[in-house]
Amino acid sequence: MQIEDIRNICVVGSGSMGHQIAMLCALGGFETTIQDLEERALQNAEAKLHGIMDKWVQKGKISEEKKAEAFGRLTFTTSLEEAASGADFIIEAIVEKLDAKRDVFAKLDGIAPPHAVLASNSSTIVNSLIAEVTNRPDQVCNMHFFFPPLVMDCVEVVMSEQTSEETAQLAMDVCKKIGRTGVLLRKEISGFVANRILGALSREAVALYEEGIADFEDIDTICKKALNHPMGPFELMDLSGIDVAYYVSAQRFAETGDPADKPAACVEEKVNAGTLGRKTGKGWYEYKQPEGAKA
Ligand SMILES: NC(=O)c1ccc[n+]([C@@H]2O[C@H](COP(=O)([O-])OP(=O)(O)OC[C@H]3O[C@@H](n4cnc5c(N)ncnc54)[C@H](O)[C@@H]3O)[C@@H](O)[C@H]2O)c1
Incomplete structure (x- = not known):
């Protein structure tokens, strides 16, 4: 064809x-x-x-x-x-x-x-x-x-x-x-290229937050102002859906069994609470009204 x-x-x-x-x-x-x-x-x-x-x-x-x-x-x-x-x-x-x-x-x-x-x-x-x-x-x-x-x-x-x-x-x-x-x-790997790189960044950001090293807003600010990322990792999670981040980690954990791949507790908490980011009006941040990304 x-x-x-x-x-x-x-x-x-x-x-x-x-x-x-x-x-x-x-x-x-x-x-x-x-x-x-x-x-x-x-x-x-x-x-x-x-x-x-x-x-x-x-x-x-x-x-x-x-x-x-x-x-x-x-x-x-x-x-x-x-x-x-x-x-x-x-x-x-x-x-x-x-x-x-x-x-x-x-x-x-x-x-x-x-x-x-x-x-x-x-x-x-x-x-x-x-x-x-x-x-x-x-x-x-x-x-x-x-x-x-x-x-x-x-x-x-x-x-x-x-x-x-x-x-x-x-x-x-x-x-x-x-x-x-x-x-x-041509070679398949769980998470492909973009999400493996993003996953490494996001895992580190969540670990820094969970260990109390920095607040999530400050981590986002540093990524934007120091690393010139257009969006911080927590803002990005809100945009894509925190449940998506959760399922991605859960799937990787099911495949590897590596505790480092397990969904983070703070992410699981938000999924259980139904605060999934922009689409529900609340995630890491609060939004005036639930919305999809502006396309
Ligand atoms: N959201 C993102 O940022 C993003 C980015 C890239 C890829 N993806 C992938 O895209 C896929 C969809 O993600 P999403 O964010 O659009 O999810 P979503 O939850 O917004 O939408 C999933 C839709 O699939 C429907 N659905 C569920 N089971 C079905 C079935 N058996 N038959 C037909 N419809 C069914 C649901 O009713 C829902 O409308 C996932 O595999 C996700 O990993 C998501």
């Missing part, structure tokens, strides 16, 4: 990542179907996308006509069958839990046409762990977008030992067509 053969893309999961990935695909000219278990999640996704795209029109980033065309290519459904049965390329963006992803991939393998590529947007789970439930491990890869996908340019495209060159090339070509810079990683 070549990029010209990809007409229909299915995005599974319409949360923080999925709805914006689907919009990118529709803007890139693909007929795109976005699927979620929850009707309400789909309604939220659609409303948020209209809000973002209206702002793009106001700012002159896109014409009213192009916006309408893109929405004309975007379909919302709760039916996986409807979303995946005609798809040439599928991007999964559901909750960061291995069992849930394996379950979806097994279903997709049964529903999607034999030629379809199955990509996971997981932040950390290598595709070989997911591909083994399918009969097409050569057509499985990771496509790791960054939050918020309508703003962040990079996508890590990750191969397993079984991912074919054709699959990797198609994923890279999809990135190009939707205006994103794909970086191809």
Whole structure:
């Protein structure tokens, strides 16, 4: 298969990542179907996308006509069958839990046409762990977008030992067509490159906070003012979702058994309290109203 053969893309999961990935695909000219278990999640996704795209029109980033065309290519459904049965390329963006992803991939393998590529947007789970439930491990890869996908340019495209060159090339070509810079990683490692580096920084920041060396606001200020980071590690956790940081650590701990990878107590506390960052109006910081990132 070549990029010209990809007409229909299915995005599974319409949360923080999925709805914006689907919009990118529709803007890139693909007929795109976005699927979620929850009707309400789909309604939220659609409303948020209209809000973002209206702002793009106001700012002159896109014409009213192009916006309408893109929405004309975007379909919302709760039916996986409807979303995946005609798809040439599928991007999964559901909750960061291995069992849930394996379950979806097994279903997709049964529903999607034999030629379809199955990509996971997981932040950390290598595709070989997911591909083994399918009969097409050569057509499985990771496509790791960054939050918020309508703003962040990079996508890590990750191969397993079984991912074919054709699959990797198609994923890279999809990135190009939707205006994103794909970086191809030929060796899979949990967390890939960006999140391994970010994880090291975040672990140290949380350890310094938990040991009482510095307050989280001061750690953020030092990272911004001394290291020139655009955002401190705690601000970034609030932006991405503290639950996402928690699941990423929990998944890595499940894989390595290394106590250093265990989710930090202060992060677990926030997840248990439901204070997950910007999306809930409170995380490390307080926000006037729950909001997604401004895209
Ligand atoms: N949030 C980030 O910063 C970020 C960045 C990069 C990658 N990711 C990855 O993207 C994926 C999604 O993260 P998110 O932040 O969008 O999560 P989210 O919780 O905002 O959204 C997940 C969505 O998936 C839906 N869902 C759950 N199980 C499903 C199923 N079986 N079938 C269909 N839909 C299902 C939920 O209803 C929800 O709407 C995760 O793998 C995460 O690691 C997240």
